[in-house]
Amino acid sequence: MSDQKQLVLKREWCKGCGICVAFCPTKVLIMDTDYKCTIANIDACIKCGLCELRCPDYAIYLKEAQDEQ
Amino acid sequence: MEPSKLIQEYFRDANLPHIWCPGCSHGIVTRAITKAIDELGMDKDNTVIVSGIGCSSRAPGYMAFNTVHTTHGRAIAFATGIKMSKPELDVIVITGDGDASAIGGNHLIHAARRNIDLTVIVFNNNIYGMTGGQYSPTTPTDAFGTTAPYGNIDQPFDILKLAEGAGATYTARGTAYHTKQLISYISKAIKHKGFSIVDAISVCPTYYGRRNKSGSGVQMMVWLKDNYVDVKVYDKLPEEKRAGKFVYGEFYEQERPEYTAEYQKIIDRLRGEV
Numbered sequence: 494m495s496d497q498k499q500l501v502l503k504r505e506w507c508k509g510c511g512i513c514v515a516f517c518p519t520k521v522l523i524m525d526t527d528y529k530c531t532i533a534n535i536d537a538c539i540k541c542g543l544c545e546l547r548c549p550d551y552a553i554y555l556k557e558a559q560d561e562q
Numbered sequence: 563m564e565p566s567k568l569i570q571e572y573f574r575d576a577n578l579p580h581i582w583c584p585g586c587s588h589g590i591v592t593r594a595i596t597k598a599i600d601e602l603g604m605d606k607d608n609t610v611i612v613s614g615i616g617c618s619s620r621a622p623g624y625m626a627f628n629t630v631h632t633t634h635g636r637a638i639a640f641a642t643g644i645k646m647s648k649p650e651l652d653v654i655v656i657t658g659d660g661d662a663s664a665i666g667g668n669h670l671i672h673a674a675r676r677n678i679d680l681t682v683i684v685f686n687n688n689i690y691g692m693t694g695g696q697y698s699p700t701t702p703t704d705a706f707g708t709t710a711p712y713g714n715i716d717q718p719f720d721i722l723k724l725a726e727g728a729g730a731t732y733t734a735r736g737t738a739y740h741t742k743q744l745i746s747y748i749s750k751a752i753k754h755k756g757f758s759i760v761d762a763i764s765v766c767p768t769y770y771g772r773r774n775k776s777g778s779g780v781q782m783m784v785w786l787k788d789n790y791v792d793v794k795v796y797d798k799l800p801e802e803k804r805a806g807k808f809v810y811g812e813f814y815e816q817e818r819p820e821y822t823a824e825y826q827k828i829i830d831r832l833r834g835e836v
Binding site for chain 1: 563564565566567568569573578579580582583584585586587588589590593738739741742778779780783784
C-alpha cells in the first residue's frame with residue numbers, strides 16, 4: 494500500500510526552515526539555491542511521512558493514491 | 563499545488579501560509595491537534611477552539627472549526643463560559659506559556675480546580691514571542707530575554723505540576739520533535755472527561771533562539787531530540803544520567819466529578835423539587 498503514496502511539495506508555502514531536510518532519514522530532500530526544500534532523490538524515499546509530520550508550514554506531504562480519484 | 567487532505571479538511575487554507583516565522587514549531591503543534599481530531603473522528607461543528615493572545619493564539623485563525631480569539635490570558639475563562647452554556651461541545655483551548663501561566667494563571671488554576679471538561683494545549687516556547695522576546699514564567703533560570711539581558715533569575719513554572727496541584731485530572735507533555743507522541747497525548751487529553759492539559763514544547767528561533775544562541779529552528783529541534791527523555795525511560799535512568807535531561811510523557815490521570823455534570827445535577831435536583 495505504502496508505495497502507492499506520492500511525496501508532494503507545495504513549494505510556495507515553504508519558508509525554508511530546513512526541518513524536513515534535517516530529519517529525513519534517507520536524505521531525499523535538499524535545500525536549493527533559493528533556500529527552499531527540493532525533492533532531490535525521490536528513489537530513496539521510504540514514505541515514512543516524517544517530513545509531513547514536522548513541516549511547520551504544511552508544504553510537504555504524502556498523497557494517498559486514492560486521492561487521485 | 564493543492565495542500566494535503568488534512569489541511570484541506572481542518573484548515574482555512576485560504577489564510578495559509580501562516581504568520582509564524584521560519585523554523586517556529588507552532589505550525590507542527592497546530593497540525594498535531596488537527597491530526598488528533600481527525601483520528602478521533604470528531605464533528606467539526608461540535609468542536610470549539612478558543613485562544614487568548616500571543617503567537618500561539620493565532621492558531622485558531624487558521625483552523626476550520628468554531629473558533630474564538632479572545633483577550634490576553636482569558637481563553638480559559640471564555641472557554642468555561644462556552645462549555646457551561648453547552649456542555650455537549652468539545653472545547654479545546656490553545657494558549658501560550660505566558661498567556662496560560664502568567665496573565666491567565668488564575669483562570670488556569672481555577673478551571674483545573676473545578677475539573678471542568680476542557681482540553682488545554684499550551685504552546686510552550688519559553689518566551690513572549692509576539693511582543694519581542696520578554697521572559698515568561700517558563701523561561702529557564704539563567705536564560706536570556708529582552709527583559710533579562712543579564713540572564714533570568716526567576717525559577718520557571720512546571721505548568722503541569724501547577725495544574726496537577728490545582729486539580730487537573732490529565733496532564734501530559736509532548737514536544738514538537740516527538741510529534742507522534744504529542745498527537746497521542748492530545749488525543750487522550752481530548753477524550754479525557756475533566757480538565758486536561760498538554761504542555762506542548764515548541765521552539766522560538768527568532769526570539770528565544772537568537773537571545774540564547776540556540777541556533778536555527780533545526781538546531782533547536784535537534785536540542786529537543788537530544789535533551790527530552792520519555793518519562794518511562796527517565797524513571798529507569800541512573801541518577802548521573804538524569805542530569806540536565808527534560809521529560810515528556812503522561813504524568814497524571816485521575817477520575818473526579820466533572821464540573822458541568824455536577825452543575826447539571828443541581829439543575830435536575832431543583833427542577834425535581836419544584
